[in-house]
Amino acid sequence: MTDYNKIYNGISKSIWGYFFLYLNFTINIGNGSISLLPSFVGYILFLKAIDLLKDEERELSLLKTLGVILGVWEGIQWLANCVGYSFGGKWQFINLITGLVNLYFHFQFLTNLASIATKYQQENCIYDKDLLTCRTVQVIIQTLFLTISNLNLDFTYSAEEIMFYVTMIFMVVYCIFLLGIVTTLVQLRKHLKNDEEITEENSITE
Amino acid sequence: MFDIWGFLLQTLTVSGVAALLLIIKSLLKDKLPPKWHFSVWSVLGIIILFPAGILSRYTLFNWQTIIEFFKLLVKDYSFTRVLFPFPIIKDVPHTLAEWIFFVYFAGVIVSLFVYLLSYIKLRVVLSKGSSPDIETISTINTIGHKYKIKPCKIVMVANLPSAFVCGIIRPVLVVPDKTPDEKVILHELFHLKNKDTFWSIVICLLRCLHWCNPLIAYCANLAINDMESRCDQFVLEQLEGEERRDYGRILLSMSNERFAKTPGSTCINNGGKNIRKRIEAIARFKKYPVGMTLVSVCVIIALSCSLVVGVQATSVPDNAYEKNDLWNFAITKSTYCTTPAGAFDTYGKAVMKDSRSYRIMCAPEEEQAELVETDNYHWHSGCGGTPESSNFYIYNLEMPENDVYEGLLVMKLVNAPDGYEWVEGKHYLAHQKIRAFKENGRWVVTPLSKFDYTATEQTLGRYGCADLPGIVYTNTVDDFKIDVCFQTIYTINNETPVEDDMFGLSGSMHRYNNTPVPNAEFSYAYDNHETKLTHLGTQEERDSINRIGIAVKSVHKGEEKPDALTYVGGKYDSSMSTSDGSSSAVRTLEPGWGPEILLSGGGGGGGGTFSQLLNIDTPEYYVADLYINNELYAQMELHLQEEE
Numbered sequence: 001m002t003d004y005n006k007i008y009n010g011i012s013k014s015i016w017g018y019f020f021l022y023l024n025f026t027i028n029i030g031n032g033s034i035s036l037l038p039s040f041v042g043y044i045l046f047l048k049a050i051d052l053l054k055d056e057e058r059e060l061s062l063l064k065t066l067g068v069i070l071g072v073w074e075g076i077q078w079l080a081n082c083v084g085y086s087f088g089g090k091w092q093f094i095n096l097i098t099g100l101v102n103l104y105f106h107f108q109f110l111t112n113l114a115s116i117a118t119k120y121q122q123e124n125c126i127y128d129k130d131l132l133t134c135r136t137v138q139v140i141i142q143t144l145f146l147t148i149s150n151l152n153l154d155f156t157y158s159a160e161e162i163m164f165y166v167t168m169i170f171m172v173v174y175c176i177f178l179l180g181i182v183t184t185l186v187q188l189r190k191h192l193k194n195d196e197e198i199t200e201e202n203s204i205t206e
Numbered sequence: 207m208f209d210i211w212g213f214l215l216q217t218l219t220v221s222g223v224a225a226l227l228l229i230i231k232s233l234l235k236d237k238l239p240p241k242w243h244f245s246v247w248s249v250l251g252i253i254i255l256f257p258a259g260i261l262s263r264y265t266l267f268n269w270q271t272i273i274e275f276f277k278l279l280v281k282d283y284s285f286t287r288v289l290f291p292f293p294i295i296k297d298v299p300h301t302l303a304e305w306i307f308f309v310y311f312a313g314v315i316v317s318l319f320v321y322l323l324s325y326i327k328l329r330v331v332l333s334k335g336s337s338p339d340i341e342t343i344s345t346i347n348t349i350g351h352k353y354k355i356k357p358c359k360i361v362m363v364a365n366l367p368s369a370f371v372c373g374i375i376r377p378v379l380v381v382p383d384k385t386p387d388e389k390v391i392l393h394e395l396f397h398l399k400n401k402d403t404f405w406s407i408v409i410c411l412l413r414c415l416h417w418c419n420p421l422i423a424y425c426a427n428l429a430i431n432d433m434e435s436r437c438d439q440f441v442l443e444q445l446e447g448e449e450r451r452d453y454g455r456i457l458l459s460m461s462n463e464r465f466a467k468t469p470g471s472t473c474i475n476n477g478g479k480n481i482r483k484r485i486e487a488i489a490r491f492k493k494y495p496v497g498m499t500l501v502s503v504c505v506i507i508a509l510s511c512s513l514v515v516g517v518q519a520t521s522v523p524d525n526a527y528e529k530n531d532l533w534n535f536a537i538t539k540s541t542y543c544t545t546p547a548g549a550f551d552t553y554g555k556a557v558m559k560d561s562r563s564y565r566i567m568c569a570p571e572e573e574q575a576e577l578v579e580t581d582n583y584h585w586h587s588g589c590g591g592t593p594e595s596s597n598f599y600i601y602n603l604e605m606p607e608n609d610v611y612e613g614l615l616v617m618k619l620v621n622a623p624d625g626y627e628w629v630e631g632k633h634y635l636a637h638q639k640i641r642a643f644k645e646n647g648r649w650v651v652t653p654l655s656k657f658d659y660t661a662t663e664q665t666l667g668r669y670g671c672a673d674l675p676g677i678v679y680t681n682t683v684d685d686f687k688i689d690v691c692f693q694t695i696y697t698i699n700n701e702t703p704v705e706d707d708m709f710g711l712s713g714s715m716h717r718y719n720n721t722p723v724p725n726a727e728f729s730y731a732y733d734n735h736e737t738k739l740t741h742l743g744t745q746e747e748r749d750s751i752n753r754i755g756i757a758v759k760s761v762h763k764g765e766e767k768p769d770a771l772t773y774v775g776g777k778y779d780s781s782m783s784t785s786d787g788s789s790s791a792v793r794t795l796e797p798g799w800g801p802e803i804l805l806s807g808g809g810g811g812g813g814g815t816f817s818q819l820l821n822i823d824t825p826e827y828y829v830a831d832l833y834i835n836n837e838l839y840a841q842m843e844l845h846l847q848e849e850e
Contacts, residue, residue: 062236062237065233066233066237069233092266092512092517093222093226093266093267096226096266096508096509096512096513097226097229097230097233099508100230100234100505100508100509101230101233101234103501103504103505103508104234104237104238104501104505107497107500107501107504108237108501111495111497132497135497136497136500139500139501139504140500140504142504143504143505143507143508146508146512147507147508147511147512150508150511150512
C-alpha cells in the first residue's frame with residue numbers, strides 16, 4: 001500500500017531544501033559573514049527527502065553520496081565565511097568538481113521527482129511535465145553560470161557591463177523557473193494530501 | 207615543446223586534468239551512460255593537444271610555478287613556454303636536461319614505431335585471410351540490416367580468438383573461422399558505426415606523446431575500456447533477459463588479448479581485468495532515460511570550457527615583494543606580464559618597493575640570473591629618492607616598432623632625491639626612460655636611462671606637467687622664441703576598493719594597490735601642451751611690452767592648416783581652450799618680467815581601451831598667432847625641435 005505520508009514528507013523536505021539552498025540572508029560580523037539560511041542545511045533536507053522517497057524511485061539512492069559531498073562542501077564554505085575566509089575562485093579543482101556534481105544532482109533529483117509526480121498526479125495534471133521543463137531550463141542556466149564563473153576571463157569595461165546585464169537576465173529567468181519548481185512541488189504535495197484523505201476515508205468505509 | 211621543462215609543464219597540466227576526470231568519472235559512475243564516460247575523455251584529448259600555459263593561462267593549478275622553481279634550483283633562468291604539444295629537437299643535446307629531453311623524444315618515436323609495427327603485423331595476418339562462407343556473410347548482413355548499420359568488407363582469419371574491426375578509411379570486419387555469436391558481430395558493427403578504429407588511433411598517438419606518464423597510460427587504457435563499454439551498452443539495449451546474461455558469458459569466455467591494443471583496430475576482448483569490469487557493468491545494466499543526453503552534454507561543455515580556457519595567473523601574494531626565497535621567485539616569475547601596461551605597472555611597483563621578486567616578474571631573461579643570485583636583500587632600481595605609494599605615470603609613450611613601447615616612468619618622491627635640498631612647496635619627481643617589449647611570450651621592461659629628477663611647483667597628475675620632458679615644437683620670430691611642449695600621459699588605475707567598517711554600511715573606501723597587476727591595461731590617457739615664450743632681447747625692450755597674447759593649435763598629419771585661430775583677448779588675463787581646438791592665452795606683464803613666461807596650456811583625453819588610448823598621436827606641427835600689446839605681431843608655424 002502506498003505510504004502517502006512518507007511521500008508527502010519527502011516532497012515537503014525537498015521544498016524546504018530548495019528554500020535553504022537558494023534563499024540567502026547574511027549578516028556581517030567582524031571579517032566574517034554568517035548565512036542565516038545555510039545551503040548545507042538544504043542538502044541535509046535533500047538527503048532526508050531521498051531517504052523518504054527512495055522506495056518510490058530507486059535511482060534516488062544513487063544521489064546520496066553526491067548529496068553528502070555537496071553538503072560537506074557547502075558546510076566547509078559556510079564555516080570559512082563565518083571566520084572571514086572566502087574561497088572565491090581560488091579552488092578551481094574543487095569548485096569544478098562540486099559544480100558538476102551539483103549540476104547532475106539537481107537534474108537527477110528533479111527527474112525523479114517528476115517520475116513520482118507521473119505516478120500520483122491526476123490525469124488532467126501535468127506536474128511531471130512542469131518539473132521536467134523547469135529542470136531542463138535549470139540545467140542549461142546552471143551550465144552557463146558554471147562555465148562563465150570558471151572561465152575567469154578579463155573583460156573590458158563595456159564587455160563587463162554587457163556580461164552583468166546578461167547575467168542578471170539569466171538570474172531572473174533562473175529565479176522564475178526555481179519558483180516554478182517550488183510551486184509545482186507544493187501543488188503536488190497538496191494533491192498527495194487529498195489522495196491520502198480519500199484513501200483513509202475509503203479504508204474507514206470498508 | 208623544445209625542452210624537458212616544456213614537456214614537464216605539459217605533462218603536469220595533462221595529469222591534473224586526468225586526475226580531475228578520474229574523480230568526476232568515479233563520482234558519476236553508473237549515473238551517466240557509458241557514452242558519456244567515453245566522450246568525456248575528449249576533454250583530456252583537447253588538453254593534451256593544447257599548449258600548456260599559453261597566454262599565461264593555467265589549468266587547475268599554476269604548474270609553471272613548480273617548473274620555474276626546479277629550474278631556479280638548477281640555475282636555469284630561461285622562461286618555460288610551450289608552443290607545440292609535441293616534442294621538437296632543435297639542436298644536438300649538450301646538457302643533462304637536453305639529453306633527458308632527447309631520451310623523451312626517442313621514447314615518443316620508439317612507442318610510435320612499436321604501435322606501427324603491431325599494426326603492420328596485424329595487416330600481415332589479415333592479408334592471409336580469406337573470404338568467409340556465404341552463411342557467415344549472410345548472417346552479418348542480416349544483423350547489419352536489422353540494426354541499420356552498413357557492413358564493411360569481411361575477412362575470415364583462422365585461429366582468431368574473436369571478431370574485430372580494423373582500418374579507418376576502408377575498414378575490414380575480421381571474423382574467426384568459427385562463425386562468431388550474433389551479439390559479438392553486433393558489438394563490432396557498433397564499433398564500425400562509431401568509427402572507433404579512428405578513436406583507437408587517436409588514443410594511441412596521444413598516449414605516445416606522454417609515454418613516460420603512467421597516469422596517461424592508465425587513462426588511455428580506461429578510454430579504450432569505456433569505448434568497449436559503450437558498445438556493450440548498445441548491444442545490451444537491443445537484448446532482453448537471458449540474452450544479456452549470454453552476452454556476459456561470451457565476454458567471460460574471452461581472455462586472449464592478442465590484438466587488444468593494436469591501434470586502428472577494435473577488439474571485444476580487451477584483457478582479463480577490463481573484461482571483469484565490463485561484466486560488472488553488465489550486471490548493473492540499465493537503460494538511461496532520453497533526458498540524460500542533455501545533462502551529459504552540459505557536464506562536458508562546462509568541463510571542457512573551464513579546462514581549456516583555464517585561469518589567468520594575475521596575482522602574486524601581497525607579501526611577495528619582501529620574500530627572497532626561490533619558491534617566491536618561482537611564483538612571481540610564473541605570474542608573468544601579459545600586457546605592456548602590466549609590465550610598466552610591475553616595473554613601477556618594483557621600483558616603489560625595491561623588490562627583487564617584482565623585478566623578476568618583468569625582467570628580461572638576461573637579467574634574471576643576476577637578480578636571483580645577488581646577495582643583496584633588495585633590488586636597487588637606482589632611484590635616488592623614496593617613491594610615494596601612489597599612481598605613477600608613463601609620459602610620452604611611443605611604439606618605435608611592433609611589440610615595443612617606450613616611455614618615461616614618472617614617480618613622485620616623498621623626499622628630496624640625492625643631491626637635492628628639500629624646499630617647501632616643491633614636488634620632487636623621479637623619471638626614467640624605460641622600454642617594454644615582448645620576450646618569449648611575456649612582456650618585460652628594461653631601463654634605457656638612469657633616474658633623473660625634477661623639482662616642480664606643479665602637482666603631478668594625469669594631465670601633464672610642464673617641467674617634465676616632452677616633445678618640443680619651436681620657432682623664433684625676431685626676439686620672440688615660442689616653444690610648445692607636447693606630452694602624452696598614461697596611467698593605470700590602481701585604486702582598490704576596501705570595505706572599512708564592520709557592517710559595510712559606510713560604503714567602500716579605496717586604497718592604493720601595491721601588488722603588481724601583470725595583465726593591467728592603461729586606464730587613462732591624456733595629452734597636454736604647454737606654450738612658453740622666451741624673449742631673446744634686452745630687459746629694456748621687455749619692459750616696453752605690457753601685454754602678450756597667443757593662440758596655438760596643433761596640426762596632425764593629413765589635416766589642413768587652419769586659416770585663422772580664435773584668439774580670446776580682452777581686458778583680463780585668461781587661458782582657455784576654444785571650440786576649434788586651439789588654446790588661447792593673454793597675460794599682463796609688469797616691468798622686469800622674463801625672459802621666460804608660461805603662456806597657455808591645454809589638452810584632453812580620458813579612459814578607454816588600450817588601442818583607443820594609443821590613438822593619441824603626436825601633432826605634425828603647431829600654428830601660433832602671437833599678439834604683442836594687443837596687436838597681432840606674427841603668425842608662425844612651430845616645428846619639431848631638432849635633437850641636440
